[in-house]
Amino acid sequence: MxxxxxxxxxxxxxxxxxxxxxxGPMEVLxxxxxxxxxxxxxxxxxxxRLITLEPAPQIATESxxxxxAEPLTESQPLPHTLIVPGGEGARDAxxxxxxxxxxxxxxxxxxxxxxxxxxxxxxxxxxLLDGRKASTHWAYAEELASRYPQVSVDGDAIYQTDGKxxxxxxVTAGIDLTLALVEEDLxxxxxxxxxxxxxxxxHRPGGQTQFAPSVWNRVPAxxxxxxxxxxxxxxxxxxxxxxxxxxxxxISARHLARRFKAEVGTTPAQYVQSxxxxxxxxxxxxSSMSLEAVARESGLxxxxxxxxxxxxxxxxxxxxxxxxxxxxxxxxxxx
Numbered sequence: 001m002x003x004x005x006x007x008x009x010x011x012x013x014x015x016x017x018x019x020x021x022x023x024g025p026m027e028v029l030x031x032x033x034x035x036x037x038x039x040x041x042x043x044x045x046x047x048x049r050l051i052t053l054e055p056a057p058q059i060a061t062e063s064x065x066x067x068x069a070e071p072l073t074e075s076q077p078l079p080h081t082l083i084v085p086g087g088e089g090a091r092d093a094x095x096x097x098x099x100x101x102x103x104x105x106x107x108x109x110x111x112x113x114x115x116x117x118x119x120x121x122x123x124x125x126x127x128l129l130d131g132r133k134a135s136t137h138w139a140y141a142e143e144l145a146s147r148y149p150q151v152s153v154d155g156d157a158i159y160q161t162d163g164k165x166x167x168x169x170x171v172t173a174g175i176d177l178t179l180a181l182v183e184e185d186l187x188x189x190x191x192x193x194x195x196x197x198x199x200x201x202x203h204r205p206g207g208q209t210q211f212a213p214s215v216w217n218r219v220p221a222x223x224x225x226x227x228x229x230x231x232x233x234x235x236x237x238x239x240x241x242x243x244x245x246x247x248x249x250x251i252s253a254r255h256l257a258r259r260f261k262a263e264v265g266t267t268p269a270q271y272v273q274s275x276x277x278x279x280x281x282x283x284x285x286x287s288s289m290s291l292e293a294v295a296r297e298s299g300l301x302x303x304x305x306x307x308x309x310x311x312x313x314x315x316x317x318x319x320x321x322x323x324x325x326x327x328x329x330x331x332x333x334x335x
Contacts, residue, residue, distance in 0.1 A: 004042060004043065004044035005044065006033075006044060006045045006046050006047040007044055007045070007046050007047070007079075007080040007081060007185065008046075008047045008049070008077075008079035008080050008081075009029055009046050009047065009048045009049070009079055009080065009081045009082075009083060010049055010050075010051045010079040010081070010082050010083070011025065011026060011048065011049070011050050011051070011083045011085065012051060012052070012082060012083065012084045012085070012099065012122075013050050013051065013052040013054075013059045013067060013069035013085075014052065014053070014054070014059065014087075014089050014090070014095075014096055014099055015054070015059060015060055015089050015095065016060065016061065016062050016087050016088040016089030016092070016095070017059070017061055017062065017085045017086070017087035017089055017090065018061065018062050018063075018085055018086050018087035018088075018116075018117060018118075018171065019061040019062070019063055019065045019067065020171055020172070020174070021085030021086050021087065021116040021117050021119065021171065021174050022050065022061075022067060022085050024116075024171075024172065024174045024175040024178070025083050025085075025114075025116065025174050025175065025177075025178040026048055026050070027175075027198065028175055028178035028179055028181075028182060028194055028198070029046040029048045029178060029182070030046070030048060031193075031194040031197050031198060032045060032046060032182045032185075032186060032190055032191075032194050033045040033046060034197070035186075035190045035193040035194055035197070036186070036190065038193065039189075039190075039193075041190075043186055043190070044185070044186075045186075049070055049079075050067060050068070050069040050070060051069055051070050051071075051072050052069035052070070052071055052072065053071075053072055053098050053099060053102060054069070054071065055071060056071075057069050057070065057071055061087065062087045062088045062089070078106060078109050078110055079110070080110075080111050080112065081110070081111065081112040081113075081114060081181070082110050082112070082113050082114065083114045083115075083116065083119075083178075084103070084113070084114065084115045084116070084119035084122050084123060085115075085116050085117070085119050085174070086115070086116050086117025086118035086119040086120070086121075086136075086137065086170070087117070087118065087119075090118045090119050090120075090121045090122050091118055091121050091140070093121075093125055096122060096125075099122055100122060100125045100126045101126075103122060103123065103126040103128065104126040104127060104128070107126065107128050110164070111164060112164050112166065112181075113128065113164060113165050113166070114165075114166040114167070114168075114177065114178075114181070115134075115136075115165075115166070115167045115168070116168050116173070116174035116177065117136060117137045117168065117169065117170040117171060117173070117174065118136055118137055118140050118144075118170075119167075120134050120135070120136040120144060120151075120153075120167050121136075121140075121144060121147075123165065123167070124144065124147070124148040124151050125148070127150075128165065129148065129150075129151040129162075129165065129167075130148075130150040130151065131150060131151075131152075132151065132152065132162040132163070132165055133152045133154060133160055133162045134151050134152065134153055134154070134160075134162070134165070134167040135153075135154050135155075135157045135158070135159055135160050135167045135168055135169050135173075136153060136155065136167065136169065136170070137155075137169055137170030137171070138155040138156065138169065138170070139170070140155075141153050141154070141155025141156075142155065142265060155169075157169065158173045158176050158177075159173055159176055159177035159180060166180075166181065172200075175198070175200060176200075179191050179194060179195055179200075182194060220259075220260075220263040220264055221263050222259060222263065224249040224250065224251045224256065224259070225249075225256070225259050225260050225263045225264065227248075227249045228245050228246075228248070228249050228256060228260060228268065229260075229264060229271065231245065231248060231249075232245075232268075232271060232272055232275050233275060236272070236275045236276045236279045236298060236299045237276070237279075237296070237297065237298060237299030238299070240268070240272045240299075242256065242257055242268055242269070245268060256268065272299075273309070276298045276299045276300050277298070277300070277309055277310075277313060279297070279298040279299070280294050280295070280297075280298040280300060280306060280310075280318070281321065281325075283297055283298060284318055284321055284322040284325065284326065285322070285325045285326055286326075290303075291303035291306055291307070291318055291319075294306060294318070303318075306318055
């Protein structure tokens, strides 16, 4: 039996893209072809090509690694799927203007459009994400939402779909997203074979969360807000109600709430919860404490609250998280 014609997938190459956003999805798709061969399957695989609008084929990535791409011509038929990687170049609207115009003109004829990491900037600049949900790297979610207010940006999701548009979080999330594409196209068994070959999860544990620690939030500009955040970081289990925090740092609760949100990017209550969850994660990873003890130590109160928040935040129970992430004893440690 003859094999079905492969789906053509183009990965759009531009200067200062992120190399892993290109190589990760490409390895998944090529791995799917290998999986089909391994199973003697005549299913429809992929014809993956790295293409560019640049006149010269050598494209310098953000890390300095150069990749060879195929310059586009007007006569080339459009692919089934287009993947737009992220990188510093995607966030430079002036530098990528030709790509934005090209995307805007050709998007209606494409069957599926995918962005990895900050590749969402290019789709948003072309107006393709207006009125849609989109994911990007957590560190750029706020900026993307500010620059393109018509886009509903989710800085927490690993990837999501909205119609024919698929968007993902940063870097390795592009692998998660591409595995999901393979599963949709070729089934779960093929996706699982690819994941095993790459030694990654077919569905990443924690599902829809990027696991961005609270300590990565920006440093507050004013002393009272810095003091409030330092108090929370130093003693997560203490009483950190808005009124108590405000009293400790010497400003009104209303003023603290307003300044904290402006300078940290989240409310005091949300920040407290995030820090407590981070501490609970650390306890689960590094100790054999009971769930009740972890909840008390982290300030979450009860094992029931701990379970509920972990299920909401990571898509798994605390016990499952511990099984996956507990630190293994090194040589010489007692088991």
